[in-house]
Every structure is written in structure tokens, then in C-alpha cells.
Amino acid sequence: QDKIENKSQLVNENLKKCLNTKDGRLAASLISDFLQFFHLDFTLAVFQPEINTLNGFDSHDALSRDLGMSDAEGNRNNPLLLELIRCSRNKDKPMPLF
Amino acid sequence: QDKIENKSQLVNENLKKCLNTKDGRLAASLISDFLQFFHLDFTLAVFQPEINTLNGFDSHDALSRDLGMSDAEGNRNNPLLLELIRCSRNKDKPMPLF
Numbered sequence: 526q527d528k529i530e531n532k533s534q535l536v537n538e539n540l541k542k543c544l545n546t547k548d549g550r551l552a553a554s555l556i557s558d559f560l561q562f563f564h565l566d567f568t569l570a571v572f573q574p575e576i577n578t579l580n581g582f583d584s585h586d587a588l589s590r591d592l593g594m595s596d597a598e599g600n601r602n603n604p605l606l607l608e609l610i611r612c613s614r615n616k617d618k619p620m621p622l623f
Numbered sequence: 624q625d626k627i628e629n630k631s632q633l634v635n636e637n638l639k640k641c642l643n644t645k646d647g648r649l650a651a652s653l654i655s656d657f658l659q660f661f662h663l664d665f666t667l668a669v670f671q672p673e674i675n676t677l678n679g680f681d682s683h684d685a686l687s688r689d690l691g692m693s694d695a696e697g698n699r700n701n702p703l704l705l706e707l708i709r710c711s712r713n714k715d716k717p718m719p720l721f
Contacts, residue, residue, distance in 0.1 A: 539661060540661045540663075543661070544707070548705055548708045548709060548712075551708050552657060552704045552705050554709060555704065555708075556654050556657060556704075559650060559654060563638040563640075563641070563674075564669070565673050565674065567669050567673050568666060568669045568673050568674075570669075571665050571666045571668075571669045572663070572666045572670075575663050575665050575666050576663065576666075586705045587671065592708075592711065593704065593711075600666075606647065606650045606653065606654075606704075607641070607646055607650050609707060609708070609711055610646045610649050610650060610653075610707070611646060611692075612631065612711060613690065613691075613707055613710060613711050614646075619692060
């Protein structure tokens with residue numbers, strides 16, 4: 526029993542450290558954005574208490590700004606995680622004008 | 624009741640379409656990789672049946688390859704979602720040699 530509790534604390538410690546960084550917070554918010562977009566309500570209902578973030582998640586718009594994505598990329602109609610994957614795939618190609 | 628069922632079908636339809644694309648599968652696998660890394664077992668236990676993917680998720684190594692990340696980036700010690708965010712943040716900077 527003690528062993529399990531120690532492991533659980535250690536795990537939470539890593540997660541807490543991660544969520545205290547800007548990138549960690551972004552990652553959790555991207556997951557939340559994806560879950561919300563597809564109305565994965567059961568997963569969301571477990572995810573939020575399990576990562577136990579006090580400050581909630583960043584909004585879609587704040588996330589979009591932080592990731593340097595413009596509205597022109599049509600990111601309102603897609604989860605930002607998908608946009609991020611698309612951008613990273615195209616990072617070696619020149620940006621299209623439109 | 625019918626209305627709720629229709630909405631649920633529509634939602635699942637969007638998700639199904641998304642998961643049938645390479646990027647959609649990558650996104651779901653990145654989320655699964657993050658949840659596994661931090662041992663968010665309760666969320667994982669709901670996420671997997673809720674997105675109802677028949678083929679499971681891509682492994683950490685397969686994901687890493689698909690995203691064009693090298694082992695040198697130390698991505699074994701971090702969830703790939705965090706690495707992806709870091710890479711996208713640095714995409715305008717020249718890659719370091721080491």
C-alpha cells in the first residue's frame with residue numbers, strides 16, 4: 526500500500542513539474558482542446574480532475590496565439606493539436622501566401 | 624432522446640473521419656503517449672474506449688519516426704507532444720548541430 530502511494534506521489538510530482546512549465550501547460554491545453562472539439566465528454570470528465578490543474582486550461586484563442594498560429598489557417602474549425610501536427614509536417618516547406 | 628442520439632452519431636462521425644486520417648491518428652496517439660508517460664491511467668481507461676479506435680495507437684517509436692524526430696533529441700525521456708511543441712516553437716531558428 527505504501528509502495529503504491531509513493532509511486533503515485535512520484536508520478537504526480539513529474540506531472541506537476543511539467544504543468545508548471547509553459548510547454549507542459551500548452552500540452553495539457555491542447556489535449557483538452559482536442560477532447561472538447563470532438564465532445565469526448567467522458568474523457569474530459571476524468572482528465573480534468575486527474576491532472577488536477579488549479580488554473581484550468583488555456584482557451585482555444587490563447588492557445589492559438591501562444592503557438593503563433595494565425596486565424597487565417599482556419600484553426601477555428603480544427604483542434605489545434607491537428608494544426609500543430611500539420612505545421613510541423615510543413616516546417617521545411619515555404620509558407621503559402623494564401 | 625432521439626436528438627441526443629443523432630448528435631452523438633454526428634460527433635462520432637467527425638471523430639471517425641479524423642481518426643481515419645494520418646494526422647488524426649497521430650493526434651490521438653500523441654495524447655495516448657502523454658497520458659501513458661504521466662501514468663494518467665484513469666483518463667487512458669476512458670479515452671481508449673471513447674474514441675473507439677480499432678487499431679489501437681501508434682507506439683512511441685513509430686510516432687517519433689512519423690514526426691521526423693531523431694533519438695538525439697532525447698525524446699525517449701519526454702512525451703512526444705512536448706517535443707512537438709518545443710520543435711514548433713523553434714521552427715524559425717536554425718537547428719543546433721548537437
